[in-house]
Amino acid sequence: MNLRALRLAAAAALAFCSGAGAAGPAQGDAAAGEAVYSRCLACHALAYDRTGPRHCGLFGRRAGTVQGFAYSEAMKRAGVVWNEKTLDRFIADPTRAVPGTAMGYDGVKDPGERADLIAFLRRANASGECKETRSQH
Numbered sequence: 001m002n003l004r005a006l007r008l009a010a011a012a013a014l015a016f017c018s019g020a021g022a023a024g025p026a027q028g029d030a031a032a033g034e035a036v037y038s039r040c041l042a043c044h045a046l047a048y049d050r051t052g053p054r055h056c057g058l059f060g061r062r063a064g065t066v067q068g069f070a071y072s073e074a075m076k077r078a079g080v081v082w083n084e085k086t087l088d089r090f091i092a093d094p095t096r097a098v099p100g101t102a103m104g105y106d107g108v109k110d111p112g113e114r115a116d117l118i119a120f121l122r123r124a125n126a127s128g129e130c131k132e133t134r135s136q137h
Contacts, residue, residue, distance in 0.1 A: 033120025
């Protein structure tokens, strides 16, 4: 194999492994996502920790790093940084995405509902409630 072919093969492998070019989560409807989020409220809140950690400041945050929250060892070691793609994968099936996670929820199986939920979380993270919370921590 010549050097050019080797470089092309390596680039293709890297793109496959990183998910580049793969379809990410669909664009969602934040208003519909708020209704989906109501199912999360048993364990989560936007601005404070409950059974699960707060969701303000979620995007760009490394999993398992909200100070003062008691995460499972699996979540602390997951190495995940939350973005639309990683959230979509995790919300679909938390125990498969992070084996050993303490989050015992079965997941949101419908891709449209996940996209809506992620759109809601994105909008909420840009809201005054979340901005105020981040300035306090």
